[in-house]
Amino acid sequence: MRAQHTRLILNLLWEHQELSRADLARRTSLSRSTVSAIVSDLLSKGLAKEAHAGVSSGGRRPIILEFQDQSSFIVGIELGATHISCVLTDLRCNGRASWSAPAPVRDEPEVALRMMAMAVRSVLEAGGVQPFQVLGVGVAVPSPVDEERPGELLPLIVPKWKDYNIATHLEESFNRPVFVDNDANLGALAELWWGAGTSAKDLAYIKVATGVGAGLIINGRIFRGSGGIAGEIGHTSIDPNGPQCICGLKGCLTTFIGTPALLERAKNKLRASGSNRLPPASIDELVNAALDGDLVSVELIHYAGDKLGVGIANLLNLLNPEMVVLGGGIARAGDLLLDGVRTTIGGLSLPESIVNTQIRTTGLNEWGIAVGAATLVLQGALDTPALFLTESREAL
Ligand SMILES: [Zn+2]
Numbered sequence: 001m002r003a004q005h006t007r008l009i010l011n012l013l014w015e016h017q018e019l020s021r022a023d024l025a026r027r028t029s030l031s032r033s034t035v036s037a038i039v040s041d042l043l044s045k046g047l048a049k050e051a052h053a054g055v056s057s058g059g060r061r062p063i064i065l066e067f068q069d070q071s072s073f074i075v076g077i078e079l080g081a082t083h084i085s086c087v088l089t090d091l092r093c094n095g096r097a098s099w100s101a102p103a104p105v106r107d108e109p110e111v112a113l114r115m116m117a118m119a120v121r122s123v124l125e126a127g128g129v130q131p132f133q134v135l136g137v138g139v140a141v142p143s144p145v146d147e148e149r150p151g152e153l154l155p156l157i158v159p160k161w162k163d164y165n166i167a168t169h170l171e172e173s174f175n176r177p178v179f180v181d182n183d184a185n186l187g188a189l190a191e192l193w194w195g196a197g198t199s200a201k202d203l204a205y206i207k208v209a210t211g212v213g214a215g216l217i218i219n220g221r222i223f224r225g226s227g228g229i230a231g232e233i234g235h236t237s238i239d240p241n242g243p244q245c246i247c248g249l250k251g252c253l254t255t256f257i258g259t260p261a262l263l264e265r266a267k268n269k270l271r272a273s274g275s276n277r278l279p280p281a282s283i284d285e286l287v288n289a290a291l292d293g294d295l296v297s298v299e300l301i302h303y304a305g306d307k308l309g310v311g312i313a314n315l316l317n318l319l320n321p322e323m324v325v326l327g328g329g330i331a332r333a334g335d336l337l338l339d340g341v342r343t344t345i346g347g348l349s350l351p352e353s354i355v356n357t358q359i360r361t362t363g364l365n366e367w368g369i370a371v372g373a374a375t376l377v378l379q380g381a382l383d384t385p386a387l388f389l390t391e392s393r394e395a396l
Pocket of ligand 1: 234235236245246247248249252254
């Protein structure tokens with residue numbers, strides 16, 4: 001009972017940032033003495049502070065309690081297939097320090113784990129935060145994640161990680177609670193809390209990168225499916241006779257618009273056009289060229305939008321979300337990408353499933369998924385306040 005009441009009060013205080021004990025009692029219908037006891041606990045842990053006197057409604061002026069965003073900190077890590085990004089945030093997911101570098105995540109787990117440890121130390125040092133002040137570490141991984149075994153990545157997608165448990169490894173290194181989830185799920189969570197989707201209850205986020213994945217938010221929570229595979233839109237086939245995919249199926253969406261496929265297509269198109277321009281080495285370069293008006297690049301972005309549109313049309317008919325948010329490097333192309341998407345879904349979705357769905361590119365910057373990983377820790381702590389209130393946090 002006490003835990004439930006603590007959760008209620010903590011969530012109200014986090015959400016409103018400033019409330020008096022009387023406000024809390026009124027909003028929760030708990031007795032003043034229950035509220036006072038829980039507030040004392042929060043004050044002693046530094047999660048709240050008595051800030052100033054509020055406006056009196058007749059009697060003594062109430063003391064306003066203020067949630068302390070900087071009473072502890074969160075580390076959020078994005079493991080991409082070929083890069084690592086890491087952020088240190090406060091309890092409102094405001095960034096305090098960040099670190100990013102290319103890394104052979106998909107192919108060399110040992111190197112990736114070492115680089116991850118380096119990234120965490122680096123953001124702690126840059127942010128002036130001691131390890132014992134860290135509430136938890138969130139990790140976004142480029143693989144489906146089974147809630148029952150969150151540290152194990154799916155060998156089908158990242159075979160080299162077969163013998164590694166990422167959660168156990170990080171817990172042993174940092175002695176802090178570790179939360180792991182799929183990168184697209186955490187992109188969706190970040191959009192819901194801080195980005196384009198703050199007003200939405202049902203939202204799909206699609207990350208287009210080396211792989212293509214969707215994070216689905218249904219009624220404000222991540223929808224994972226029975227084994228964590230929900231949202232693997234990149235492995236829905238859009239052409240049964242299409243190219244072979246790493247997953248064993250044919251014509252998966254990823255085989256058309258995943259980074260390697262798009263860059264290969266760019267190379268072939270340039271060669272066919274007789275141009276002696278160097279092909280783009282990254283999606284960033286491709287997007288920059290398209291934004292500069294290079295016709296071959298514009299056509300490639302349209303092509304990606306068109307193929308993506310097939311996947312999205314099916315998603316709209318299945319889930320009818322309020323909003324679809326596109327992320328990953330190619331999202332920076334904005335309307336060049338969205339035009340292709342909209343044209344395709346216009347011909348493939350039921351009119352009713354399009355009418356109420358907004359389709360847009362991400363409202364967050366390139367740190368969005370790492371911030372989503374930090375948000376997973378924050379959400380976990382607001383759901384289970386014991387994480388905030390643990391008595392002794394041993395140093396590393
Ligand atoms: Zn596939």
